Amino acid sequence: MSENELIGTIYSQLLEEFGFGYIEKDLWMIAENLSEKIVNEQPQLNENQQSLINWMQENECYTGDPLESISDLFLEATPSDRFPDLPLSCVEAAYQSLNNQQKMELVSEYLKQYSEQEG
Structure with a gap:
């Protein structure tokens, strides 16, 4: 709006x-x-937050479950301990750039948008 x-x-x-x-x-x-x-x-999302929301929405198309998209984000965005020398993926880099407040805003906005689509 x-x-x-x-x-x-x-x-x-x-x-x-x-x-x-x-x-x-x-x-x-x-x-x-x-x-x-x-x-x-209203918190304004930064570019990384918005990119991650887009990634979560695309992921949601495959699973149909918004909570699974949140879980998948955490799994995909956590760098591997086994291969610390590998460069970060785009998802990892975007997620790692966020502080805890920005991560909460990200999840909150994602769920808000999902709720508005469903409602």
Whole structure:
């Protein structure tokens, strides 16, 4: 949903809820402020997080199970102890570049997108 669509949705809800008790211009301003706050508070995924979400979604097409995609990501993204001199794969490098907070955001966003597709 774009920011303008979000503003329109919030405005419509405010208008429906509060109706004629407020000036429409004030409701529109409130809607703009709320949408800006919502957009700014959502974590923005970095390029590696987005690439890994894409990988998980592609993997999900084969398995049909979102939790298996999360498990597969962990298995694929963990470098081998047996061959430490091998260069990292793209998945390994992207995953290893993330801190724990970014990993949680990655999984949270992946599950959110999956839930929206299913719903």
